Amino acid sequence: MRKQVSGRRESGAAPARQSAPIRGLKVKLLIWVVLCALPVGGSVSVMLTGVSRFPLLVYGIASILAFGLYGYDKQQAKAGQWRTPEKLLHAVELLGGWPGALLAQQMFRHKTRKLSYQVWFWLIVAMHQVIWLDVLFLKVTLVDL
Secondary structure (H helix, E strand, O other), X not given: OOEEEOOEEEOOOOOOOOOOOOOOHHHHHHXXXXXXXXXXXXXXXXXHOOOOOHHHHHHHHHHHHHHHHHHHHHHHHHXXXXXXXXXXXXXXXXHXXXXXXXXXXXXXXXXXXXXXXXXXXXXXXXXHHHHHHHHHHOOOOOOOO
């Protein structure tokens, strides 16, 4: 007997697995917002002083790029195809794409268990936090950097 699903007949094949919801979504979103507060606040501060809109633009573009690279790498991993080099992923994170990378890690469940990768990822995030703490509270401008 075949089962009718949304107007189509389904063969005896097993249904496709649906991805489970992200565990601890509210907590993870809160952590993401807190981590993004310094870069966004620092970028807005720099922009309002008339120095540059560059940091906010770079974070946005790099985050979109990182998110896309993670999604592509996850697809390639599932298909057993050529993968995106980790050095490239880290380079995009270093350029400011770590917020997009963090979202992608959770959404795609990708690169979350590899300890060596996570160590470098969180060092990059920490470096960005330190730089913005310095810019915001020690009044170092990006021109000084």
